[in-house]
Amino acid sequence: KHGISWRLIPCFLRHLSEEEARKTWRELLPYREHFSAVGLDSSEKGNPPSKFAGVFSEVRAAGLPAVAHAGEEGPAAYIREAIDVLKAVRIDHGVRCREDPGLVGELARDRVPLTVCPLSNVKLCVFKNLSEHPLKELLRAGVNVSVNSDDPAFFGGLLETWLACVRELGLGEEDLAQLARNSFAGSFLPEEEKRKWIQKIDRLAGVSF
CATH class of the missing domain: 3.30.750 (Transcription Regulator spoIIAA)
Known part of the structure; x- marks a missing residue:
């Protein structure tokens, strides 16, 4: 429906x-x-x-x-x-990979998806506040990170999580587009479906609003 x-x-x-x-x-x-x-x-x-x-x-x-x-x-x-x-x-999650730079490099090289849950990480005291979260750092390192809510009833919904990351981590439009691409690349959709949605993101990322 x-x-x-x-x-x-x-x-x-x-x-x-x-x-x-x-x-x-x-x-x-x-x-x-x-x-x-x-x-x-x-x-x-x-x-x-x-x-x-x-x-x-x-x-x-x-x-x-x-x-x-x-x-x-x-x-x-x-x-x-x-x-x-x-x-x-x-x-x-996988956010503590930053403690091992060699592992970060391997994750980036092998495009291993990390389903990162920033608000959950703060509320469960993995990080004191969102500004300390390594999402942007891992994204810049080429790691296939995506933004997720974990458990919306406890930690906030997906839109709330995205907005908080934009505010606290200074994510730009290309960051958001890459995170969206990563979410499809790391999914279990058929490869053709992944390509279709990633191409749609590429088209939208090229549009000025």
Whole structure:
């Protein structure tokens, strides 16, 4: 009706055991055609990505890509571990990558998407205020970052997040266009759909208002 498409990414809860994740995976398997990927979320502290290496090998064997929350409250090393061990193709948050310049370079080189959630990061005290957030720094470094709301009921909606980033981080029109491009590039849409929307952004970015 409204031209909006959606897909699901169920997530394992990392504060639970890998066996609990396997139980969840067995329940998900009959419905896997409805999923774009399988993720890992919940508290990072004390729960490294490698804790779930086994179940994610089963996920990949079933033909689904992995995504993972990493480098939000956990260290930059968790980002590398999610990519190397879980074979995650997209990282949720990932803002602590700035602690490892080599990792930032690798993320930029490999175009690994980071779904960054600036207002959530401030409200959960990852950063004291939005002006400290590395979104613009990572964008300038060529990292495939996009702007996301995380959980709108708790942290504010997507439009509120974009407006706050413009005000506090001084994002310009080309920054906004690149963030929009990145959001499609990092999605699980078919490649032709991605190209269509990125071309539309390119056309709009060339229009003066």
